[in-house]
């Protein structure tokens with residue numbers, strides 16, 4: 001298989017060796033594309049690798065007819081339209097750990113530069129001024145650092161700040177007082193943090209909820225003379241409000257690595273002597289760039305060749321040990337969904353997936369996605385995949401429920417998929433037999449034992465002598481060989497089923513003839 005890969009932002013050449021070494025991967029590096037040029041080219045590529053510069057907009061994604069994966073060599077994915085990628089079934093991966101250390105070190109460098117006015121003093125010296133009066137700084141020892149966003153980078157910054165003998169107070173929606181105590185920091189709400197801090201550093205992603213989190217109201221609550229560091233994302237701080245807060249003297253200084261609009265050559269904030277800045281350099285170290293490029297390249301190769309990724313952004317990831325337990329059931333769940341797609345009539349309204357027995361102990365969301373994928377794929381085609389299955393179900397108004405029970409009726413694990421439509425409900429159960437692979441063990445209320453593969457024929461009939469024979473005769477007349485056949489009934493003379501595996505698909509005409517036979521209620525071909 002051949003894959004075309006586009007790298008549209010500068011990535012470490014040493015870090016992309018997994019792509020260079022993979023068989024059949026053709027790599028194009030073009031870091032000067034305009035949005036129009038990218039839109040024109042993107043249709044040729046299976047994978048796109050970016051940093052924060054390339055704006056992967058909905059317009060680009062709509063033109064990306066072959067794109068399967070977008071790799072972000074870094075953390076923030078606010079330059080990628082995630083809903084648009086998800087809708088098209090394009091997986092987005094990032095490299096969340098690779099630049100944590102560099103970003104934390106840069107934050108500390110900014111903090112110290114800000115406290116001691118190093119960039120301003122250097123600039124003055126370069127301009128041939130020996131000025132020892134203007135650049136009086138402050139010590140950071142015994143000062144309070146407020147950390148807003150206590151994830152990977154926020155925590156690393158706190159460790160280093162404590163090394164500078166600072167007191168650290170932090171806020172994060174996932175931080176509890178107990179966890180804070182364990183990490184040796186004080187816990188507070190956003191308000192507590194911004195009120196208590198002498199220096200405030202921001203480490204949240206840019207989200208709807210964090211846009212202008214630090215605004216006019218927030219500045220008003222801060223200590224007079226507070227200093228602000230932002231090495232996270234432009235837009236989390238309201239730049240106009242920061243400008244005003246500096247002019248009014250409320251904020252004594254700001255160190256900014258990121259801006260609402262990037263790149264730029266002139267910026268109002270940079271006209272203020274209290275502001276120091278770098279052009280989004282938090283992750284720009286040899287080490288970080290190599291690691292993020294390696295991480296994202298490995299994910300692109302393993303996704304295109306094996307369908308596996310380590311750092312998905314628009315797909316929930318499960319830990320390795322859980323994956324090892326649930327992965328053997330991936331095919332089976334897709335087959336159960338696909339089986340029901342053929343068995344049900346009319347649009348599905350609800351899909352209930354029940355995990356019984358051992359499987360009930362694990363995060364089964366990837367399995368549920370496979371069941372939904374199987375259900376939708378036979379109607380919507382190959383464009384349905386793990387990434388967009390849930391989105392498509394939502395768009396089609398199909399409710400997806402996941403249920404769990406320890407009781408598995410004698411099976412180690414049993415998965416039951418039920419699909420409800422306007423005309424009723426149908427369900428099918430499957431399991432894995434040790435060493436023998438997947439089996440369908442129940443259809444509606446009838447027990448069966450069928451390998452879920454190839455051509456199946458499901459027949460509902462009245463339990464009467466001759467019904468089975470008539471089906472066998474008719475299939476023979478149609479030139480269809482029966483490989484296996486199972487029958488089941490609710491009671492003598494009552495409702496019954498035949499579950500056949502056959503050697504080829506039964507055409508519509510054949511199905512009509514089967515339905516016309518005496519005592520046959522219904523016949524459904526199921527192709528898996």
Ligand SMILES: NC(=O)c1ccc[n+]([C@@H]2O[C@H](COP(=O)([O-])OP(=O)(O)OC[C@H]3O[C@@H](n4cnc5c(N)ncnc54)[C@H](O)[C@@H]3O)[C@@H](O)[C@H]2O)c1
Pocket residue numbers: 075076077096099100103148149150151152153154171172173174203204205206209210213231232233257258280281282283284
């Ligand atoms: N300047 C750079 O070059 C550079 C480098 C790396 C990362 N970053 C930015 O830094 C951000 C953080 O990176 P990370 O690796 O620490 O991510 P992370 O996911 O480990 O941490 C982010 C934390 O922010 C918290 N958060 C979310 N909403 C919040 C809110 N409203 N208030 C407070 N906290 C909130 C989350 O709970 C999470 O713990 C990234 O999203 C990226 O945009 C910038």
Ligand SMILES: O=C(O)[C@H](O)COP(=O)(O)O
Pocket residue numbers: 051052053073074075076077099280281282283284
């Ligand atoms: O989110 C990130 O990882 C940083 O902002 C780094 O961005 P960059 O890859 O463009 O340097």
